[in-house]
Amino acid sequence: MSPRSVFVTGGNRGIGLAVARAFAAQGDRVAVSYRTGESPEGFLGVQCDVTETDSLDAAFGKIEAEQGPVDVLVANAGIMRDKLTLAMSDEDFTGLLDTNLVGPFRCARRAIPGMLEKRWGRLLFISSFSGMLGSPGQANYAASKTGLTGLARSLARELGKRGITANVVAPGFIDTDMVATVSPRRRQEYLSMTALGRPGRPEEVANVVRFLAGQDASFVTGAFIPVSGGLGMGI
Numbered sequence: 713m714s715p716r717s718v719f720v721t722g723g724n725r726g727i728g729l730a731v732a733r734a735f736a737a738q739g740d741r742v743a744v745s746y747r748t749g750e751s752p753e754g755f756l757g758v759q760c761d762v763t764e765t766d767s768l769d770a771a772f773g774k775i776e777a778e779q780g781p782v783d784v785l786v787a788n789a790g791i792m793r794d795k796l797t798l799a800m801s802d803e804d805f806t807g808l809l810d811t812n813l814v815g816p817f818r819c820a821r822r823a824i825p826g827m828l829e830k831r832w833g834r835l836l837f838i839s840s841f842s843g844m845l846g847s848p849g850q851a852n853y854a855a856s857k858t859g860l861t862g863l864a865r866s867l868a869r870e871l872g873k874r875g876i877t878a879n880v881v882a883p884g885f886i887d888t889d890m891v892a893t894v895s896p897r898r899r900q901e902y903l904s905m906t907a908l909g910r911p912g913r914p915e916e917v918a919n920v921v922r923f924l925a926g927q928d929a930s931f932v933t934g935a936f937i938p939v940s941g942g943l944g945m946g947i
């Protein structure tokens with residue numbers, strides 16, 4: 713299957729960029745989406761917002777024209793909008809879900825026809841340990857991340873007989889821009905719950921995503937794989 717056509721949403725920085733680099737390093741053709749700024753060097757950059765179906769459709773069109781239909785989709789783009797539930801507006805909740813849950817659904821729906829044609833595909837959803845544990849101030853975020861498991865497992869059942877797998881990767885506390893604003897006290901709390909006693913690196917998540925997209929993971933579908941240094945283990 714190599715080189716494959718890979719699409720990583722939110723691949724311009726953080727975990728997404730590490731994932732894009734991991735696929736490129738093994739010779740795959742990799743497209744990354746970016747909303748703002750520039751696309752990183754060495755990838756096919758597609759500007760799009762996962763909350764906008766038309767913008768996603770145009771991005772997929774460009775990828776199909778330049779590197780072929782998407783064989784591997786990594787639905788990674790995500791945001792945090794933390795607030796206590798009593799202070800959380802409808803828009804705080806639904807707006808976040810639109811990016812973190814409906815966005816991956818839109819991407820998968822657009823990618824599936826090409827995968828069905830090849831009778832091969834890999835759908836990967838980047839969830840979070842918050843989706844397993846729940847998290848104070850993150851009712852919107854945790855709900856969106858738990859929702860990805862229901863989405864992936866439904867897709868696994870719908871598409872398994874057509875050679876398409878769907879899996880969820882749940883990172884623990886990983887040093888990226890997203891967690892740069894977490895207070896030192898909260899950061900310490902997360903690290904004290906992490907068996908390895910340190911934050912993860914984006915590359916450590918990327919290695920697992922790459923494995924799940926490869927032939928060695930051909931019998932893995934509907935799985936929820938924590939990459940968390942032991943944060944949340946036993947749940």
Ligand code: NDP
Pocket residue numbers: 721722723724725726727728745746747748749760761762763788789790791811838839840841882883884885886887888889890891
């Ligand atoms: P970053 O904040 O570093 O990157 C987020 C990425 O998502 C950016 O590329 C951003 O694009 C993109 N993005 C956000 N909203 C949209 C949108 N509407 N349309 C398209 N792209 C969008 O986050 P991380 O790399 O840390 O996180 C990546 C994923 O991993 C997220 O889903 C996050 O929830 C999850 N995760 C992260 C953890 C961590 O500790 N870091 C822990 C558990 C899960 P742009 O640059 O243009 O804004």
